[in-house]
Amino acid sequence: MRYSCFAPALSLFLTLVKAQTPSYIGALLIEPGLNNGKCLTAASNTNGAIVTIQTCTGSSSQVWTFTGGSVTVFGTKCLDATNGATTNGNKLQIWTCSKNNANQQWWYTGDYHLAWTNHGKCLDLTNSNQADGTRPQIWDCSNVNPAQVWNTGYSANALPATAENGQTGTNACGTTSSQSSDCQTAWINAADDFCLWAPPTVGSIGDTEREEVAWCTKQSRGTRTIPNGTLKGVHFVKTPDYVQVTGVGDFTKINVPKGDAGGELDPHGADGNGNPIGGLVYGNSFGTGLQYHEWTSFISDTEFCFRACVGPNAARNCMHIYDVMGCYWNMPANYDAGTYENCAADDDLPMGVYGTSTWHQGTSPTPDPHPAAKSSNCVSVPSITVGAAKRRRDEGFEYVRAPAPTPAPVPT
Helix, strand or coil: CCCCCCCCCCCHHHHCCCCCCCCCCCCEEEEECCCCCEEEEECCCCCCCEEEEEECCCCHHHCEEEECCEEEECCCEEEEEHHHCCCCCCEEEEEECCCCCHHHCEEECCCCCEEECCCCEEEECHHHCCCCCCCCEEEECCCCCHHHCEEEECCCCCCCCCCCCCCCCECCCCCCCCCCCCECEEEEEECCEEEEEECCCCCCHHHHCCCCEEEECEECCCCEECCCCCEEEEEEEECCCEEEEEEEECHHHHCCCCCCCCEEEECCCCCCCCECCCCEEEECCCCCCEECCEEEEEECCCEEEEEEECCCCHHHHCCCCCCCCHHHHHCCCCCCCCCEEEEEECCCCCCCEECCEECCCCCCCCCCCCCCCCEEEEEECCCCCCEECCCHHHCCCCCCCCCCCCCCCCCC
């Protein structure tokens, strides 16, 4: 589980003791946790070129590879602490990679920090400023500073064949839908444009969670399509901090066995790889082709729920620790049959958080689920059948996102 201020965070002593690389493999985008739409960017392919954040485009200046304890760009340049200065506030540059150069040694921690090896410093988004051109800095590592969370991932337009080791399917899915597709790239955009994770062949969710494939309402993404008549009710909401789709249906049509109570799927899993391994989620609600690094989903033979989160509270809003509690408890919402709708909504209260207390699964008594947050501006859509994927401007509903919450002041 990703740390958040509402869940026990591992201490830096525990999370910063062992060099790691991201669970995702190959060339990666590096994005501040405060804004998935921005990417770490080298100004040019020259020694001393500054490093900033810029709107993600997937250009060569934004594609980084973790190798040999360094983070490289343009093939031969390394992320470099300028002049090796350890002073808080020192900015970053790139420089020709050289073996065992201490200024170029970095590792990706268990709590999603990019740490300067053996220095107790982490990459920090200066003043939490998300504007293009902001130069990240180094600062004393903190496990409560959201400006030090950095996600890794891929451009929706340049997906790899596989995203994680041990993956059974693919992320480079093409555009031809097939009921035998092994595509593991899902999208969530609207009541009539979303995907569900379900087994590639008939098998319980608990037995197949590492192998699930994407079943979608839209063609042209190279996935399997949800057979017409499967979905009996679908409710999509967009809140300031996440999108969510909930509903009911007959999911034996997508290989969930009859009577299976189902289970939870998420991007981390017990070993850091996803359930499914390599499963990626994208959407257009907060930016075109934005990767959701935090998401959580449940499916059984008769119901489903799927939430994808952004911003500084993404880990809190998309917790993964209540895996036996099911949809109604984790994602209180409308699950009525016979209704298909897109709505705006407020954020639900965080899963498991009751005032100043956090309930932990298995502790008795089990608290009631939170009430569903208020929704508004609901627009009905026809019963859902398979169709062509829409362009963002054709989705037919767009809600203005409320300003992102301001993180608690942390010296940077």
